[in-house]
Ligand SMILES: CC(C)(COP(=O)(O)OP(=O)(O)OC[C@H]1O[C@@H](n2cnc3c(N)ncnc32)[C@H](O)[C@@H]1O)[C@@H](O)C(=O)NCCC(=O)NCCS
């Protein structure tokens with residue numbers, strides 16, 4: 001996108017992307033949280049939710065007409081064909097929102113926080129890729145605690161994603177997060193500075 005530098009931030013669930021976003025926001029980046037956009041595009045009454053209802057049936061809709069996220073997660077993180085169907089349905093809506101936000105901001109630097117950056121094809125608009133990685137067991141422990149899910153659900157979710165080596169091999173910057181939070185923040189601050197200063 002003209003006059004903007006767009007960086008994609010990716011990595012497995014629980015790797016530490018949200019903490020990295022805080023550093024980049026402090027450094028002056030516009031942060032686009034694709035998980036949040038994915039929640040907005042499936043709000044009650046939005047066309048994307050109607051499509052999901054038609055494709056997945058009543059079991060993914062709550063009695064209030066909202067997306068039943070836990071039910072949908074149980075389906076798609078156990079069946080790769082269903083995950084592909086969800087992704088193919090939802091990504092065009094997310095991509096539209098991302099492009100609008102990039103076009104509307106005054107900020108020069110944008111960070112797309114997107115766990116499924118490569119699958120969505122949105123890496124195509126990025127000037128650079130940053131990944132956050134950590135040992136799989138650490139991811140499992142962190143998301144069990146943060147999302148109040150079982151080990152089995154955590155393992156299934158991670159099973160739908162790539163491993164650390166994959167993210168590393170496709171990134172311009174890789175932030176390893178096996179230490180404490182302060183170490184992660186220091187690495188993230190340094191990466192943001194490096195990008196802004198162009199070195
Ligand atoms: C399956 C859904 C309903 C489960 O909702 P739930 O509230 O339990 O989880 P939440 O949305 O907070 O996601 C938690 C984490 O799961 C992982 N995850 C989410 N979607 C996907 C996916 N399509 N493929 C692999 N991992 C995913 C991410 O690491 C994410 O941070 C939801 O994740 C969803 O709608 N996913 C499809 C949209 C998507 O791809 N989002 C990522 C944005 S790029």
Ligand SMILES: Nc1ncnc2c1ncn2[C@@H]1O[C@H](COP(=O)(O)OP(=O)(O)OP(=O)(O)O)[C@@H](O)[C@H]1O
Pocket residue numbers: 011012013014015016017018019020035115132142143146177178179180181184
């Ligand atoms: N180095 C660390 N030490 C301890 N806890 C951490 C560390 N890094 C992150 N966490 C915690 O682990 C959890 C997962 O981190 P975070 O939410 O940043 O992951 P994420 O990559 O954004 O995951 P998702 O893709 O699922 O949104 C959070 O509760 C966070 O506070």
